[in-house]
Amino acid sequence: MGKRGSYAKSEARRDSILRTALEVIDTEGYAAASVTRIAEAAGLSKTGVLHHFETKEKLLTEVLRLRDELDESGFADPTASLGDLEAAYLKVVERNARIPGMVELFTRLSVEATDPDHPAHDFFLRREADIGRRIAETVERHLDERHRGAVEPDAVALLLLAATDGLQMRWLLDPEIDMTAALATLFRIFDAVLDGPPQD
Amino acid sequence: MGKRGSYAKSEARRDSILRTALEVIDTEGYAAASVTRIAEAAGLSKTGVLHHFETKEKLLTEVLRLRDELDESGFADPTASLGDLEAAYLKVVERNARIPGMVELFTRLSVEATDPDHPAHDFFLRREADIGRRIAETVERHLDERHRGAVEPDAVALLLLAATDGLQMRWLLDPEIDMTAALATLFRIFDAVLDGPPQD
DNA sequence: GTCTATACCGGGATAGAC
């Protein structure tokens, strides 16, 4: 040992780079998601940044991971109600609607990561599974309080996530789209079905 | 004048190239969506293909436009019922679930075309508006028969389109996903709400 | 282990030669 200091420094550097990248992309848009620009903003050279993350793709994957961590505060709660979930979810989407750069980064990486060989492939697979499971659990619990069997929680979770991604893509194409309103409508529809009379 | 024959020939060539491209992508996947491969399959040189379409992006945009034409037979009918729409819609998605190459092309272009300067930007803007309007009209008509005011048709159309795009993206990431089942569930939920008691 | 300098590669834009 005696290397402890180095590890700590490296960790701090990585974190500092990621937070800088996050901010730069938020304020300057997706165009700022270049290694050069991020390095410049973080106060070191391009090579310096790459020393910590190896490739651009890995760096950006970590940026997304950090963003998720910061966003997650809301719907990580396993005891949340459906209303809590909706509120937390809409809050995140509403915030996203002000940072096209980050949404674009997320969407582009989502598509790239479709390739099983892409460094972010596993990240997205896990991410979708994790968030989906948490949503499904909340829906499941909601059903306990009323009546079961009407709708499969997994299907609701999948639809909610897919609709969100699709809306973000569409919003990038046409910023006039009101993502929050559309998702609020979807929640309202879910509510109507989940709270409706039990299926026979 | 005197060039009439050329125009006709050029039109025929364009069409033949597009149909070849469609088939090649369907059978060989997204990797086959290269100008070289398409040219080869269509029996002319790369330059020959580009002579008719200028850039790869414009060529691929036209491929998507042709695919839409071929798919549209189903839900172009302005007198269709909600059930008809659902059947036609699910048929298209079900077919897509067998041709990852075309879905990948569509998804990738969707994201690229997000840029207002992209040659396919207007195409996608118009496409989404057109299909959305048609869906909304069908929903609207469905509401006439029962009760209005419960849900805005435009919101339903937007959600359906967004969910479809999101599901396709997710399916590319994880082919285990059953897109058709998920969309069938969404239709079922829409039905439940639209057929429910009028809102007060 | 952290970081810089430099050079390389590929794509896209630009400009000038023909």
Added chain:
DNA sequence: GTCTATCCCGGTATAGAC
């Protein structure tokens, strides 16, 4: 109008300073 030369830029690989 085309073809080529050149340059810039972003990402990557290597050598070496500290």
